[in-house]
Amino acid sequence: METTVSSWNLFQDGYLLPVIAVVAALAGYLAANSLFRKAIAAIRASIKDVSIPFELLVWPFRSLLSLIALAVVLHYLPLTAATGDAVRHTLLIIAIIAISWFIMRLFRVFEQFVLQHYATKVRENESARKISTHVSLARKILNVLLVLLAVSSVLMTFDTVRQVGLSILASAGIAGVILGFAAQKSLATLISGIQIAITQPISIDDVVVVENEWGRIEEITLTYVVVQLWDQRRLIVPIAWFIDRPFQNWSRTSAELLGTVFFYTDYSVNPETLRHELERVLASTPLWDGRVAKLHITNITDKSVEIRALVSAANSANVWELRCLVREQLIEFIKSNYPGWLPKLTMEMDQGKAGSL
Numbered sequence: 001m002e003t004t005v006s007s008w009n010l011f012q013d014g015y016l017l018p019v020i021a022v023v024a025a026l027a028g029y030l031a032a033n034s035l036f037r038k039a040i041a042a043i044r045a046s047i048k049d050v051s052i053p054f055e056l057l058v059w060p061f062r063s064l065l066s067l068i069a070l071a072v073v074l075h076y077l078p079l080t081a082a083t084g085d086a087v088r089h090t091l092l093i094i095a096i097i098a099i100s101w102f103i104m105r106l107f108r109v110f111e112q113f114v115l116q117h118y119a120t121k122v123r124e125n126e127s128a129r130k131i132s133t134h135v136s137l138a139r140k141i142l143n144v145l146l147v148l149l150a151v152s153s154v155l156m157t158f159d160t161v162r163q164v165g166l167s168i169l170a171s172a173g174i175a176g177v178i179l180g181f182a183a184q185k186s187l188a189t190l191i192s193g194i195q196i197a198i199t200q201p202i203s204i205d206d207v208v209v210v211e212n213e214w215g216r217i218e219e220i221t222l223t224y225v226v227v228q229l230w231d232q233r234r235l236i237v238p239i240a241w242f243i244d245r246p247f248q249n250w251s252r253t254s255a256e257l258l259g260t261v262f263f264y265t266d267y268s269v270n271p272e273t274l275r276h277e278l279e280r281v282l283a284s285t286p287l288w289d290g291r292v293a294k295l296h297i298t299n300i301t302d303k304s305v306e307i308r309a310l311v312s313a314a315n316s317a318n319v320w321e322l323r324c325l326v327r328e329q330l331i332e333f334i335k336s337n338y339p340g341w342l343p344k345l346t347m348e349m350d351q352g353k354a355g356s357l
Helices: 002-047 054-076 081-117 126-156 159-170 172-182 184-199 271-283 316-337 351-356
Strands: 207-210 213-220 224-229 234-238 257-265 293-300 305-313
Touching: 002 054, 054 081, 081 126, 126 213, 213 234, 257 316, 271 293, 271 305, 271 316, 305 316
Parallel strands: none
Antiparallel strands: 207 213, 213 224, 224 234, 257 305, 293 305
Protein backbone atom coordinates (compact mmCIF):
# COMPACT_ATOMS: atom_id res chain seq x y z
CA MET A 1 0.00 0.00 0.00
CA GLU A 2 2.80 2.41 0.88
CA THR A 3 4.55 1.54 -2.40
CA THR A 4 1.39 2.38 -4.38
CA VAL A 5 0.95 5.71 -2.59
CA SER A 6 4.57 6.69 -3.15
CA SER A 7 4.36 5.80 -6.84
CA TRP A 8 1.23 7.92 -7.18
CA ASN A 9 2.92 10.82 -5.42
CA LEU A 10 5.93 10.47 -7.72
CA PHE A 11 3.66 10.49 -10.78
CA GLN A 12 1.73 13.42 -9.38
CA ASP A 13 4.88 15.41 -8.70
CA GLY A 14 6.82 14.47 -11.86
CA TYR A 15 4.32 13.80 -14.65
CA LEU A 16 0.78 14.87 -13.75
CA LEU A 17 1.31 18.60 -14.16
CA PRO A 18 3.15 18.26 -17.51
CA VAL A 19 0.36 16.00 -18.84
CA ILE A 20 -2.29 18.50 -17.71
CA ALA A 21 -0.25 21.33 -19.26
CA VAL A 22 -0.01 19.47 -22.59
CA VAL A 23 -3.76 18.80 -22.64
CA ALA A 24 -4.57 22.39 -21.67
CA ALA A 25 -2.14 23.80 -24.26
CA LEU A 26 -3.59 21.57 -27.00
CA ALA A 27 -7.16 22.54 -26.07
CA GLY A 28 -6.23 26.23 -26.00
CA TYR A 29 -4.51 25.92 -29.39
CA LEU A 30 -7.56 24.30 -31.02
CA ALA A 31 -9.97 26.79 -29.45
CA ALA A 32 -7.89 29.85 -30.43
CA ASN A 33 -7.40 28.54 -33.97
CA SER A 34 -11.14 27.95 -34.35
CA LEU A 35 -11.95 31.44 -33.05
CA PHE A 36 -9.40 32.96 -35.42
CA ARG A 37 -10.94 31.22 -38.45
CA LYS A 38 -14.41 32.33 -37.41
CA ALA A 39 -13.18 35.91 -36.97
CA ILE A 40 -11.70 35.87 -40.49
CA ALA A 41 -14.98 34.54 -41.89
CA ALA A 42 -16.94 37.24 -40.05
CA ILE A 43 -14.64 40.02 -41.29
CA ARG A 44 -14.82 38.74 -44.87
CA ALA A 45 -18.62 38.58 -44.69
CA SER A 46 -18.81 42.11 -43.29
CA ILE A 47 -16.69 43.66 -46.03
CA LYS A 48 -18.25 41.42 -48.73
CA ASP A 49 -14.97 40.84 -50.54
CA VAL A 50 -13.67 37.29 -51.01
CA SER A 51 -10.51 38.37 -52.85
CA ILE A 52 -8.65 39.73 -49.81
CA PRO A 53 -6.12 37.02 -48.81
CA PHE A 54 -6.86 36.60 -45.10
CA GLU A 55 -5.50 33.06 -45.45
CA LEU A 56 -2.01 34.55 -45.40
CA LEU A 57 -2.45 35.11 -41.66
CA VAL A 58 -3.43 31.54 -40.79
CA TRP A 59 -0.02 29.85 -40.64
CA PRO A 60 1.79 32.74 -38.89
CA PHE A 61 -1.01 32.80 -36.30
CA ARG A 62 -0.77 29.04 -35.84
CA SER A 63 2.98 29.30 -35.32
CA LEU A 64 2.43 31.91 -32.58
CA LEU A 65 -0.17 29.68 -30.91
CA SER A 66 2.24 26.75 -31.06
CA LEU A 67 4.99 28.80 -29.42
CA ILE A 68 2.63 29.91 -26.63
CA ALA A 69 1.55 26.30 -26.07
CA LEU A 70 5.18 25.12 -25.96
CA ALA A 71 6.06 27.86 -23.48
CA VAL A 72 3.22 26.73 -21.20
CA VAL A 73 4.28 23.08 -21.39
CA LEU A 74 7.94 23.98 -20.92
CA HIS A 75 7.11 25.73 -17.64
CA TYR A 76 5.95 22.41 -16.13
CA LEU A 77 8.57 20.07 -17.63
CA PRO A 78 11.25 18.77 -15.21
CA LEU A 79 14.27 20.10 -17.14
CA THR A 80 17.72 20.95 -15.89
CA ALA A 81 18.65 24.60 -15.61
CA ALA A 82 21.04 24.51 -18.60
CA THR A 83 18.59 22.62 -20.82
CA GLY A 84 15.71 24.88 -19.80
CA ASP A 85 17.70 28.04 -20.58
CA ALA A 86 18.75 26.71 -24.00
CA VAL A 87 15.19 25.73 -24.91
CA ARG A 88 13.78 29.07 -23.71
CA HIS A 89 16.40 30.96 -25.69
CA THR A 90 15.54 28.98 -28.81
CA LEU A 91 11.83 29.62 -28.33
CA LEU A 92 12.51 33.34 -27.87
CA ILE A 93 14.36 33.53 -31.19
CA ILE A 94 11.63 31.60 -32.98
CA ALA A 95 9.01 33.84 -31.37
CA ILE A 96 10.73 36.98 -32.70
CA ILE A 97 10.80 35.48 -36.19
CA ALA A 98 7.16 34.34 -35.96
CA ILE A 99 5.95 37.74 -34.76
CA SER A 100 7.81 39.46 -37.60
CA TRP A 101 6.33 36.98 -40.08
CA PHE A 102 2.81 37.62 -38.77
CA ILE A 103 3.21 41.41 -38.93
CA MET A 104 4.59 41.26 -42.49
CA ARG A 105 1.62 39.15 -43.57
CA LEU A 106 -0.68 41.61 -41.81
CA PHE A 107 0.86 44.43 -43.85
CA ARG A 108 0.24 42.40 -47.01
CA VAL A 109 -3.43 41.83 -46.17
CA PHE A 110 -3.89 45.52 -45.36
CA GLU A 111 -2.28 46.47 -48.67
CA GLN A 112 -4.64 44.21 -50.62
CA PHE A 113 -7.61 45.60 -48.71
CA VAL A 114 -6.66 49.17 -49.65
CA LEU A 115 -6.02 48.20 -53.28
CA GLN A 116 -9.39 46.51 -53.58
CA HIS A 117 -11.11 49.41 -51.86
CA TYR A 118 -9.74 51.94 -54.33
CA ALA A 119 -10.28 49.68 -57.35
CA THR A 120 -6.76 49.95 -58.76
CA LYS A 121 -7.66 47.92 -61.82
CA VAL A 122 -9.45 50.97 -63.21
CA ARG A 123 -6.64 52.59 -65.18
CA GLU A 124 -8.36 55.97 -65.51
CA ASN A 125 -8.69 56.39 -61.74
CA GLU A 126 -5.70 58.63 -60.96
CA SER A 127 -6.27 58.83 -57.19
CA ALA A 128 -6.57 55.04 -56.98
CA ARG A 129 -3.23 54.54 -58.75
CA LYS A 130 -1.50 57.04 -56.46
CA ILE A 131 -2.92 55.37 -53.36
CA SER A 132 -1.80 52.01 -54.73
CA THR A 133 1.76 53.26 -55.21
CA HIS A 134 1.90 54.85 -51.74
CA VAL A 135 0.59 51.73 -50.00
CA SER A 136 2.83 49.34 -51.93
CA LEU A 137 6.02 51.29 -51.25
CA ALA A 138 5.03 51.94 -47.62
CA ARG A 139 4.60 48.19 -47.07
CA LYS A 140 8.03 47.47 -48.55
CA ILE A 141 9.69 50.16 -46.44
CA LEU A 142 8.00 48.83 -43.29
CA ASN A 143 9.07 45.29 -44.20
CA VAL A 144 12.70 46.38 -44.47
CA LEU A 145 12.53 48.17 -41.11
CA LEU A 146 10.79 45.17 -39.53
CA VAL A 147 13.44 42.76 -40.79
CA LEU A 148 16.21 45.00 -39.44
CA LEU A 149 14.42 45.22 -36.09
CA ALA A 150 13.92 41.44 -35.97
CA VAL A 151 17.57 40.69 -36.79
CA SER A 152 18.71 43.19 -34.17
CA SER A 153 16.38 41.68 -31.59
CA VAL A 154 17.63 38.16 -32.29
CA LEU A 155 21.25 39.24 -32.03
CA MET A 156 20.61 41.10 -28.79
CA THR A 157 19.38 37.89 -27.15
CA PHE A 158 23.00 36.71 -27.11
CA ASP A 159 25.03 38.12 -24.23
CA THR A 160 28.22 38.35 -26.28
CA VAL A 161 26.56 40.28 -29.07
CA ARG A 162 24.86 42.60 -26.57
CA GLN A 163 28.20 43.47 -25.01
CA VAL A 164 29.74 44.08 -28.41
CA GLY A 165 26.73 46.24 -29.28
CA LEU A 166 27.49 48.57 -26.40
CA SER A 167 31.03 49.02 -27.70
CA ILE A 168 29.72 49.69 -31.19
CA LEU A 169 27.35 52.34 -29.88
CA ALA A 170 30.28 54.06 -28.20
CA SER A 171 31.95 54.50 -31.60
CA ALA A 172 28.81 54.98 -33.66
CA GLY A 173 30.09 58.15 -35.30
CA ILE A 174 33.15 56.49 -36.84
CA ALA A 175 31.16 53.42 -37.85
CA GLY A 176 28.52 55.61 -39.47
CA VAL A 177 31.08 57.44 -41.58
CA ILE A 178 32.71 54.18 -42.70
CA LEU A 179 29.37 52.60 -43.58
CA GLY A 180 28.29 55.75 -45.35
CA PHE A 181 31.29 55.64 -47.70
CA ALA A 182 31.06 51.87 -48.20
CA ALA A 183 27.35 51.77 -48.95
CA GLN A 184 26.71 55.19 -50.44
CA LYS A 185 25.33 53.78 -53.71
CA SER A 186 22.95 51.44 -51.87
CA LEU A 187 21.86 54.26 -49.58
CA ALA A 188 21.33 56.55 -52.58
CA THR A 189 19.15 53.88 -54.20
CA LEU A 190 17.11 53.48 -51.01
CA ILE A 191 16.69 57.24 -50.68
CA SER A 192 15.59 57.41 -54.33
CA GLY A 193 12.93 54.79 -53.62
CA ILE A 194 11.63 56.81 -50.68
CA GLN A 195 11.71 59.98 -52.81
CA ILE A 196 9.68 58.25 -55.52
CA ALA A 197 7.15 57.23 -52.87
CA ILE A 198 6.81 60.82 -51.63
CA THR A 199 6.93 62.85 -54.86
CA GLN A 200 5.39 60.19 -57.11
CA PRO A 201 6.63 61.10 -60.60
CA ILE A 202 5.38 57.62 -61.48
CA SER A 203 2.53 55.47 -60.15
CA ILE A 204 1.42 51.90 -60.64
CA ASP A 205 -0.10 51.44 -64.14
CA ASP A 206 1.25 54.76 -65.48
CA VAL A 207 1.99 54.79 -69.22
CA VAL A 208 5.63 55.81 -69.73
CA VAL A 209 8.29 55.99 -72.41
CA VAL A 210 11.66 54.89 -71.02
CA GLU A 211 14.75 54.42 -73.20
CA ASN A 212 12.51 54.90 -76.26
CA GLU A 213 10.35 51.98 -75.09
CA TRP A 214 6.59 52.36 -74.50
CA GLY A 215 5.09 50.47 -71.56
CA ARG A 216 3.19 50.53 -68.27
CA ILE A 217 4.57 50.67 -64.75
CA GLU A 218 3.93 47.17 -63.41
CA GLU A 219 5.83 47.21 -60.10
CA ILE A 220 7.72 49.75 -57.99
CA THR A 221 10.18 48.54 -55.36
CA LEU A 222 12.72 50.37 -53.24
CA THR A 223 15.52 49.57 -55.69
CA TYR A 224 14.02 49.09 -59.17
CA VAL A 225 10.91 49.62 -61.32
CA VAL A 226 9.39 46.99 -63.60
CA VAL A 227 7.98 48.38 -66.87
CA GLN A 228 5.78 46.05 -68.89
CA LEU A 229 6.45 46.89 -72.54
CA TRP A 230 3.83 46.80 -75.30
CA ASP A 231 5.03 43.38 -76.50
CA GLN A 232 4.87 41.91 -72.95
CA ARG A 233 8.60 42.16 -72.30
CA ARG A 234 9.68 43.53 -68.92
CA LEU A 235 12.16 46.38 -68.68
CA ILE A 236 13.90 46.51 -65.28
CA VAL A 237 14.95 50.08 -64.54
CA PRO A 238 16.93 51.19 -61.44
CA ILE A 239 14.79 53.40 -59.23
CA ALA A 240 17.40 56.21 -59.34
CA TRP A 241 16.97 56.41 -63.14
CA PHE A 242 13.58 58.09 -62.68
CA ILE A 243 15.18 60.71 -60.43
CA ASP A 244 18.27 61.47 -62.52
CA ARG A 245 16.93 61.38 -66.09
CA PRO A 246 13.96 62.77 -68.01
CA PHE A 247 11.24 60.41 -69.22
CA GLN A 248 7.74 60.62 -70.63
CA ASN A 249 4.71 59.94 -68.43
CA TRP A 250 1.57 59.84 -70.55
CA SER A 251 -0.89 59.38 -67.66
CA ARG A 252 0.49 61.41 -64.75
CA THR A 253 -2.59 63.61 -64.35
CA SER A 254 -4.97 62.01 -66.85
CA ALA A 255 -5.08 58.98 -69.14
CA GLU A 256 -6.68 61.01 -71.96
CA LEU A 257 -4.46 61.59 -74.98
CA LEU A 258 -4.40 63.24 -78.41
CA GLY A 259 -3.20 61.34 -81.46
CA THR A 260 -2.06 62.55 -84.87
CA VAL A 261 -2.34 60.98 -88.32
CA PHE A 262 -0.40 62.48 -91.26
CA PHE A 263 -1.32 62.19 -94.95
CA TYR A 264 0.48 63.37 -98.06
CA THR A 265 -1.76 64.18 -101.01
CA ASP A 266 -1.81 66.03 -104.29
CA TYR A 267 -2.54 69.79 -104.52
CA SER A 268 -5.99 69.00 -105.89
CA VAL A 269 -7.20 67.67 -102.54
CA ASN A 270 -10.31 69.16 -100.95
CA PRO A 271 -9.67 69.40 -97.16
CA GLU A 272 -13.35 70.00 -96.33
CA THR A 273 -14.36 66.69 -97.92
CA LEU A 274 -11.69 64.85 -95.94
CA ARG A 275 -12.79 66.69 -92.79
CA HIS A 276 -16.35 65.41 -93.16
CA GLU A 277 -15.11 61.88 -93.78
CA LEU A 278 -12.93 62.05 -90.67
CA GLU A 279 -15.93 63.09 -88.57
CA ARG A 280 -17.96 60.20 -90.02
CA VAL A 281 -15.22 57.67 -89.22
CA LEU A 282 -14.85 58.95 -85.66
CA ALA A 283 -18.59 58.93 -85.01
CA SER A 284 -18.77 55.27 -86.03
CA THR A 285 -16.23 53.95 -83.49
CA PRO A 286 -16.30 53.73 -79.66
CA LEU A 287 -12.54 54.37 -79.62
CA TRP A 288 -13.15 58.11 -80.01
CA ASP A 289 -14.05 59.91 -76.76
CA GLY A 290 -15.77 62.83 -78.51
CA ARG A 291 -13.35 65.57 -77.41
CA VAL A 292 -11.20 66.45 -80.43
CA ALA A 293 -11.68 65.87 -84.18
CA LYS A 294 -9.73 68.24 -86.41
CA LEU A 295 -8.07 68.14 -89.83
CA HIS A 296 -5.65 70.78 -91.15
CA ILE A 297 -3.14 71.31 -93.91
CA THR A 298 0.06 71.67 -91.90
CA ASN A 299 2.69 71.89 -94.63
CA ILE A 300 3.25 71.95 -98.38
CA THR A 301 6.19 70.96 -100.51
CA ASP A 302 6.88 71.21 -104.24
CA LYS A 303 5.41 67.72 -104.67
CA SER A 304 2.66 67.18 -102.05
CA VAL A 305 0.42 68.62 -99.37
CA GLU A 306 0.81 67.48 -95.77
CA ILE A 307 -2.50 66.95 -93.94
CA ARG A 308 -2.75 66.26 -90.21
CA ALA A 309 -5.75 64.66 -88.54
CA LEU A 310 -5.93 65.29 -84.78
CA VAL A 311 -8.10 62.89 -82.73
CA SER A 312 -8.62 62.14 -79.04
CA ALA A 313 -9.17 58.97 -76.97
CA ALA A 314 -9.64 57.97 -73.35
CA ASN A 315 -6.26 56.24 -72.99
CA SER A 316 -3.08 55.33 -74.83
CA ALA A 317 -4.33 51.95 -76.04
CA ASN A 318 -7.44 53.48 -77.58
CA VAL A 319 -5.58 56.36 -79.19
CA TRP A 320 -3.20 53.92 -80.91
CA GLU A 321 -6.07 51.85 -82.30
CA LEU A 322 -7.94 55.00 -83.31
CA ARG A 323 -4.97 56.39 -85.21
CA CYS A 324 -4.61 53.15 -87.15
CA LEU A 325 -8.35 53.10 -87.93
CA VAL A 326 -8.38 56.71 -89.16
CA ARG A 327 -5.32 56.10 -91.31
CA GLU A 328 -6.82 53.00 -92.93
CA GLN A 329 -10.30 54.49 -93.48
CA LEU A 330 -9.12 57.79 -94.99
CA ILE A 331 -6.65 56.10 -97.31
CA GLU A 332 -9.39 53.75 -98.52
CA PHE A 333 -11.76 56.71 -98.94
CA ILE A 334 -9.26 58.59 -101.11
CA LYS A 335 -8.41 55.53 -103.22
CA SER A 336 -12.04 54.63 -103.83
CA ASN A 337 -13.53 58.09 -104.39
CA TYR A 338 -10.75 60.54 -105.27
CA PRO A 339 -7.73 58.69 -106.70
CA GLY A 340 -6.57 61.95 -108.23
CA TRP A 341 -5.79 63.21 -104.73
CA LEU A 342 -3.03 60.66 -104.30
CA PRO A 343 0.45 62.21 -104.53
CA LYS A 344 1.96 61.95 -107.99
CA LEU A 345 5.08 63.08 -109.74
CA THR A 346 4.49 65.39 -112.74
CA MET A 347 7.07 65.44 -115.52
CA GLU A 348 7.18 67.73 -118.55
CA MET A 349 9.13 67.00 -121.73
CA ASP A 350 10.25 69.63 -124.21
CA GLN A 351 8.76 68.32 -127.47
CA GLY A 352 10.97 70.56 -129.61
CA LYS A 353 14.19 69.23 -128.22
CA ALA A 354 12.87 65.70 -128.30
CA GLY A 355 12.08 66.04 -132.07
CA SER A 356 15.51 67.45 -132.88
CA LEU A 357 17.14 64.42 -131.35
